[in-house]
Amino acid sequence: MSITAINEQLLRAIGVGVALVRQRDLQFVFFNQSFAEWFGTPDPETRLDQVLEGLDVEMLKEQGEGALRFSSEITIKRKRRTLIFAVNISGADETGEPLLVVECQNITRIRELESMIDSYSTMVERNTRELEREKDRVERLLLNLMPRSVYEEFKTFGVVTPQLYQDVSVVMLDFVNFTDFASRTDPTVTLSELNDIFTAFDRIVEQYGCERIKTIGDAYLAVSGMPRPTPDHASSVAHCAIRFLRYLERRNQSHPHKWQARIGLASGAAVGSVVGIQKYVYDVFGPAVNLAARLQVYAHPMKIAAPLTMEDALLDEFDVKRIGSADLKGIGEVELINVVGEHPSAKRAGKSIF
DSSP: OOHHHHHHHHHHHSSSEEEEEETTTOBEEEEOHHHHHHHOOOOTTOBHHHHSTTOOHHHHHHSOTTTOEEEEEEEEEETTEEEEEEEEEEEEOSSSSOEEEEEEEEOHHHHHHHHHHHHHHHHHHHHHHHHHHHHHHHHHHHHHHSOHHHHHHHHHHSSOOOEEEEEEEEEEEEETTHHHHHHTSOHHHHHHHHHHHHHHHHHHHHHTTOEEEEEETTEEEEEESSSSOOTTHHHHHHHHHHHHHHHHHHHHTTSSSOOOEEEEEEEEEEEEEEEOSSSOEEEEESHHHHHHHHHHHHSOTTEEEEEGGGHHHHTTTEEEEEEEEEEETTTEEEEEEEEEEEOHHHHHHOOOOO
C-alpha cells in the first residue's frame, strides 16, 4: 500500500471531519467519512459555503496562498438534536492549485458540559446568595434575642457561659389595665399598638446604651451595665424611663387609646445567660431584676418607682422624691423614691429625640 493510500485511509478513519476544497470556487476535492456523516455527502458542484453556512466566502477566496487561518463555530440540526462544530480552515498548495483544508471537530459534548457547569455555577451562586440572606436573617433574629457580645460568644462556641454582673441597673415597665384593653380590642389592633410603642422604646434604649432583654405581653424589660460594664448604669435606665413616659404622653395626644404605664427601677447584681436548647432566649435573673419587677407593680400610673439606694446615683441629673417605705413581696421593707424628672442640664445634654 502506498503512502498516499495510507494517508487517505487515516483521514477517513479519524474522528475529525476533514475536507479539501479549491480556494477559487470552494468546491470539494476530498472529504472523509466523518465529514459526510455530519454534513451529508457533497455533490461535485457543491460549494463549501453551501454545506457550512455562515462562512465569509469573499474572505476565503481573497486570502493569499498558505496564509489563510480561519476558525469558527457552526451549529446544525440532526435528528432533533443540535450539534456544534469547531471549524478550522487553513490554506495549502501541494498540487499547484490553492486548496483549503477544512477540519471539523464535534464539540457538542464539550459545549453541553460547559453549559451544565455554567448552570451549576449559577445555581451554586444563587444558593450561596440565599444562604447568605438566610444567615443574615438568622443573625438579625438572634441579635433581637441577645446582646451582640453574647451572640458572638454563642456563634463561636455554641454555648453561652452564665455571667454574674455585680453592678447593673434594670428598668421594667408594665401597662395599666392592659388585660381589659386587650379583651375588648381586636387582636391585630392590640399587636399593632404594642409594636409601635415597643419599637419606640427600643430606639430610646439603644440611644442610652442599654439592652432590651425581652417583652412579655405588655411588660418591657431593659438593663444597663451588662454585658458591657457601664459606670452610669443607674442614670441610663432613669433617662430611658422618663422618655418612655414622655413618649406615651405625646402619643396619647393623637391616638384614641390612652396608654398609661408603671415603671420600676433597681440596681444591683444580675446573672445573664442563654436559656433553652432548641428555642434560645437570653434572660437575666437576680436581685436587681426581682426588685424592679416588684417596684413596677407598686408604682402609680405614669410614675417611676426606685429604691432609696439609687438616690445618690441619680441626684446629679434627676429630681427625686422620697415616698416612704413599702413591704415588697419576697424582698421585705424597702425605702422608696419617685424619679420625678430630669435637671435642666440633663435635659440639654440628653441624646434622645423623645
